[in-house]
Structure formats: C-alpha cells, structure tokens
Amino acid sequence: MITVHPGLPIIWGIIVGITILLISIWAIWKPISTYTTDSYYSLLKLPIIGKLIHQITIIPWLLLVIKVIVVALFLLVIAAGLFGTPIADRNIATILTWNIWWSGLIIAVFFLGSAWCAICPWDTLATWLVHRRLWKRSDPYNSLNLPVPKQFRNVLPALLLFIILTWLELGVGVTVSPYATALLSLLMIILATISLAIFERKAFCRYFCPVGRTIGFYAQLAPIELRPIDSNICMECNSLECYHGNATVDGCPTNLVMGRLTQNTYCTNCGNCTRSCPTQNIAWRLRLPSTEAIQTARPHWDEAWFMLGLMALTAFHGLTMMAFWETWMGELTSFIGGSGLWSFSIGLIVSLLLPLLPYILALSLIKYFTNSELSIKQLFSQFAFIAIPLAFAYHLAHNLNHLIRESVGASSVFMNPFGTGTLPLSLIENQAKHTEMLLPAELLFFLQTSLLIFGFLIAVYVIRQRGRALLTSNPWQLSPMVLFALLITGYHLLLLMEPMVMRVSGVCLPFSI
C-alpha cells in the first residue's frame, strides 16, 4: 500500500534558496567577531514551573512515577506487538513506537534536550533488573563493574548500532510490523541489561545507545542545560559527589563531573548529581540555543564520525521515501540479483560515504587557503560540528511531516492497543488519514522552511566561530565549508520538495465475494 505526501511547494523552496544564498554571502563577506555565550536564565526563577522542574530532579519518586508510566507503555508495546493484530495501523506497538515516539522524540529534543534519557524504559528496566533497586544507590556486587575495553570507549559502537537500526527500520521494514517492533524492543532490553551487568556505570548509555547518542548530540543545540548554579562552589568542591555519588545516590552514570561540564552530549538528565550535591548547586537553566555546537563543545575524532554519520543517515531516511529511490533499487536489484535487501544495503553504504567526499575536499581547500599547520584529521573533528544543525534541521522538518500528516486518529489505538477485532484501513480511510493533518499545510511548510534556514544559519555560525578560533578571521578563506553547508542544505531542500512515498502496511478486511 503506497501513499504519497506532497513535497514543499516551489515558492517555499525559492524562499529557502534565496535566504541561504544571502546568508552565505554574509558569511564570507562580514568580518568574524567574537561570539558571546554567557547569557543564561535559571529555570528556578520561573514562578511555579521552576520549582516543579526542580522537585522532579530532587525528589526521586516523582521521576520514578514517570518512569513507571513509560515502562508500562513500553511493556504494552511489546505485548501488543507479539500478541496483537499484525495490522500496523491498528496496533499500538507500531503507532506508538514509530509514529509518535520516534517522530516526536526529535521534536522534544528541540525544547527539552536529552530529557528522554532520564525516563528511557530500556535503561530503567535494565537498572531494575541488574541493580534491583528502584532509585537508591546500587550494591556494587550486582554488576561485574568492568571497565569498557579501551577500543570501545567512544561513540563508534553507537554509530554502528544506529546504522543497523536504520537498516532494520527502512530495509527490513520493522516500522510496518508490530511483531518486528516488539522483537526490536526486546533486543534493546537485552543489550541494555547485558551492558549494565558487565560494565561499570552505564556504558550502554554512554557508548552504545544509538538513540541516546543521537539526542545527546542534538542536545548541543537545545536551549536548556543542567549546570551548576554557582560555578565557584564547584571549583572549591573536593568531594565530587556529582561524580562519585553519596551513600544513597549513585554517581554520574556517564562519568561526568558537573563543575567541568561544557556540553550536553553525554548528560542523561538522570538527576543523580542534583540529588547527591551537598549544596544543592545544580539546576536547569535556559541558554542561547546551539552555543555548544558553535563554540564550547570540544572536538573528538569519534564524535566527528558520529555527527557526519548522523547527517548522512537522516538524509538517507528521506531519500528512501522518494519515488526515484524505488526505481534505482529496482534497477540495482535486477542488475545484481538476489533480494531487494542487498541493493538496499549497498544504497545505504553509498549514502553514508557520499557526503564525506565534498567534506574532505572542503577541508583540503581550507587548509590550502589558510596555509594551516593543522592536519586534515584535526580539521575533520573541528568542523564536523556543522553536521549537527544541518542534520537536526532536516530531521526535524522530515519528522514534522510524518507527525503532522500521520498522527490524526492515532489516539484510537489507546482504546484498543492490541487491535482486537479491528478492521483494517480501506484505501479511502488510508487516504483520509494521510490528508487530514494536525496543523494546516501552509503552517507545516512555514515550519519546514524556517527549520532549514535555522539549520543553515547555525552551521554558518559554527564555521565562522570554529574557523576563527583555529585558522583565520578572514571569512572568505572559510568559503569552501560554507559551500559544503550550502550543498547539504540544497540536498535536504530537494528531498523535502519531492513528494514523499509512504509505505503503509497491508490491510485486512473480512470481505464477502
């Protein structure tokens, strides 16, 4: 069953095109000035919400209540996937996982950073199983507490798992199978539990979890962060409860020391630091969005690969929903033979490698223009931060399309999560489902256009500020990287302007002949 979503109209495409061209001219013309990042607003100052948010981070049972609800929904997804109807449109497993959670998660990052990690059911279940405590400090003898082998102490395992997840999602079609969705959910519990039982702290969250790392990197753009209220208190602190924990609260699950924290990437917002800090010196605060990606986040080789991989994979999601993709895959399959999964796998690998060529070319040109002594590897890590706003903007614009066009009537699965005795959507119902939208189409187009421009603008800021700090204050010398950002945004724009072919599961109907 195939449904086609209309793409972004040409007028919106022209607006994006003209705006990003103007930004590009500004980027290589205007001298680079210092970017100030020291404006913050503590959420504690907000009248009622501030206190409520603080209470959630301080009182463990409040967070526990949310965790219990999320775990209950997650177990319902597994039960419905295994025992419920195989009709994806009628089963809560597929609707809640792929239509609501997976699409909405990225939108939530925009406002809440990596708050999802605090209530993640994979980690919650693994913690309850291994630590056998609801929230109190775990017995060290419940886990082997081995250090993660040095070669795995990076985010490359998470990138590999993210590629596998994409392959399962788009290649195998997990998204249209409640049963496969349930199996994937069970697999994630197993992986999280094994990791927690073997390795120290929460190695799964820090190194292996593809979802956690994705939203962790995107959280660099979020306007919210968990940080010390007074950094002087942290400077004078010798006990480091935020890192080690105290008698009742575990230490930081991802090895972070609050006083030295400069980026959201690995913070899971679990609240251990807020609960263990003897001076109650840690709280949420608002900040200028994207400051980490633009300036404060430190470059690492493995993280650079993850960020670029993330950018390639988000675009790949859109690419596979184009009509011409089906044609390409059909031709490749008839050429190489075998099942379509082989050609899909080749397409995935090519799509992952393709953005690397113009990126390395841009780096080489910058190195040539600036006569820099920095190696390509160093430049590769430094400029990879531009991938985050570019990937995030497209990811969000793409997911908005899914969420706004496919969520109407999704709440009906909560009344009958297993889809017992339900009839499938007929062709007319399916078309109605995809034409009725949560928001007006023009508003969706406006949001998508704004997001692409926002992503490009932040990418340009990243190029200018990171380029200035490392290489040159002469902006035109950074023009190859601006061109790269222009190329990627142009590619994303084309993907958004093309009609999106949605694969919908088969429908079942008691039918009389």
Add this chain to the structure above:
Amino acid sequence: MKIILSLILIILPLSIATAHHILGRPTYSLNEDSNTPPSMQVETHIGRYLIKYIVFPAFPLPNEPGKINLYVTNINTSQPFTGQITFKVRDNSWFTSNEEKLGIQLPDDNVFRQGFVLSKTGNYIITAIFEADGEPYIIDFTLQIGRLPAIGPIGITVAIIVLILLGVSTIQRKKLQNTKIRNARIDS
C-alpha cells in the same frame, strides 16, 4: 413481576450474544471457497492501474489451501485489465531470493484467481507481474502464513537475562568470598 421481567431482560441479551454463525453457517466450516471467508485485502495504485489484492483466508495456516484474488483496473478508463498475470512467491527472510512461480492466470469474471499451499509458517512476498501498454508492472504483496510465535521471543529474552544475572551473581559471590578469606588471613 417487575423483578422477573427485569431478570428476563438482563438474561435475554446474554443468550443472543452467544450465537456464532455467519449467514446460518458455523464459522469453522468456512474455507477459501466459501462465500464469506475472512480475508486480507490490500489496495494500491501503480502506474495507470488500481490494484486490489485479496487473500483468503486472511492468515492461512501452513499446508492449508489459500487463494489470491487480484483485481486490476485502469484508473483512467475504469476498464479491467484483460491480459495475463504471473504470480510468484518468495520467502521474506533476510537476504534470500528463493522464488517460486505459482502460476500464470487469465481473468475469470475480471478477477485473476491464484491458489496456493505453503508448508512453513512465516512471512512471504507474493509478486504479481504483468505487462500493459508496453510497460512491465511488478507488484509485491505481503502474505503471512500461520501465527508468528509470541512466547518464544519472551522466553529467549527472559532466559538470556536470567543467565546473565545468574552468571554475574555467581562470579561476584566468589569474588566476595575470596575477599573475605583474604581479609581473614590478613587479620589472623
């Protein structure tokens, strides 16, 4: 009297609700040739054609005969397609391409009818191939044979987790014992 009437009114719907017949026939006697079997239906359009694919029964069991009815109608003219259609089936497992031809069918009362019997539980892909206006049309439809196991995946998950937890617990208990013995020796 009112109480008796009320009781009758309460009991009456319950006895009606226990009927299990469709058009006077018990459901267990329905098969793919019955006039009202439960079925699976997929509607799609490809090129200039609207395709309706119906499988009887909805989820056939292994070694149970099933039937595919395919309706192919030109969207512009509303005329049914009159050529021949080739039906193929393949196991929808990863990286396999074991494809078998089910048959070539001509329309029977504007319906392309293809029977099948599959022996193994699992997900299959039915491919319908035809040529119209000089262009080839290839359409894949899913077909589920039997009920996929539900207890198995839960059992495997529980078994893996229990094994891991038991293993960790045993190793840590030994470590703890060794530490106690070592400390006792040091103390003595």
